[in-house]
Amino acid sequence: MAERFEIFNLNMKAGDTLKIKGKISEDADNFSINLGSSSSDLAFHFNPRFNESVIVCNSKCSKAWQSEHRDHHLCFSKGSSVKFTIEMREDKFQVKLPDGHEVEFPNRHSYSKISYMSVKGGFRVTSFKLD
Amino acid sequence: MEQGLVVTQLDIQPGECIKVKGKILSDAKGFAVNVGKDSSNLMLHFNPRFDCHGDVNTIVCNSKEDGAWGEEDRKADFPFQHGDKIEICISFNELEATVKLPEVEFQFPNRLGMEKIEYLAVEGDFKVKAIKFH
Numbered sequence: 279m280a281e282r283f284e285i286f287n288l289n290m291k292a293g294d295t296l297k298i299k300g301k302i303s304e305d306a307d308n309f310s311i312n313l314g315s316s317s318s319d320l321a322f323h324f325n326p327r328f329n330e331s332v333i334v335c336n337s338k339c340s341k342a343w344q345s346e347h348r349d350h351h352l353c354f355s356k357g358s359s360v361k362f363t364i365e366m367r368e369d370k371f372q373v374k375l376p377d378g379h380e381v382e383f384p385n386r387h388s389y390s391k392i393s394y395m396s397v398k399g400g401f402r403v404t405s406f407k408l409d
Numbered sequence: 410m411e412q413g414l415v416v417t418q419l420d421i422q423p424g425e426c427i428k429v430k431g432k433i434l435s436d437a438k439g440f441a442v443n444v445g446k447d448s449s450n451l452m453l454h455f456n457p458r459f460d461c462h463g464d465v466n467t468i469v470c471n472s473k474e475d476g477a478w479g480e481e482d483r484k485a486d487f488p489f490q491h492g493d494k495i496e497i498c499i500s501f502n503e504l505e506a507t508v509k510l511p512e513v514e515f516q517f518p519n520r521l522g523m524e525k526i527e528y529l530a531v532e533g534d535f536k537v538k539a540i541k542f543h
Binding site: 282283284285286287288289403404405406407408409 | 412414415417537539540541543
């Protein structure tokens with residue numbers, strides 16, 4: 279997956295909510311939104327896959343992927359504009375999908391601050407907001 | 410100035426706009442918004458100074474090529490106040506970059522002839538709240 283963009287010095291803390299808006303490309307196989315401290319250490323990898331019709335979530339420690347979570351609720355489609363809300367808590371990440379469905383993923387490595395974010399694959403970010 | 414939010418691998422084309430929303434800290438000495446190719450090659454360094462480097466209430470604009478600063482350009486207007494929530498809109502074409510604020514806009518020549526913006530960085534006493542690309 280091509281690196282769409284990367285953000286450094288994000289300074290997202292437990293209790294903060296990140297709102298991301300963007301457009302899924304017509305030919306997207308999948309895309310991912312990644313939050314952590316660097317590309318090698320991710321607290322939360324959020325990866326909708328259109329070819330498998332699944333949302334895969336995972337974390338990464340020193341470049342090694344951990345065990346996957348799979349959620350078969352894929353409520354958006356290629357070519358559409360979507361908005362995600364990712365809330366960071368001390369114990370988990372909670373993503374609100376466009377239809378209101380929520381995906382949760384534990385904050386396995388007890389991150390208290392997220393400084394890095396990247397977006398890969400067929401998703402073009404049009405805005406992000408940190409509250 | 411302390412390095413703030415950095416966004417890389419952007420693909421902003423002429424005529425498109427980057428909107429940066431945020432808050433100027435109540436004790437701000439200065440802040441800067443940089444756009445360009447990378448940290449060493451900037452189309453525009455937009456640097457409002459409340460009180461730093463010997464400047465008071467002055468906007469200093471500059472470019473950077475291969476790590477070397479160009480010639481500074483100082484603007485007469487200073488439409489910023491401590492604690493303000495502001496929205497800065499940056500766009501460009503082959504000739505110049507434009508910074509739009511609610512009541513005033515500034516131009517700065519596109520000295521390096523950049524054809525896209527790939528890098529955005531915020532420095533100093535400004536807390537970014539949201540960024541939009543369109």
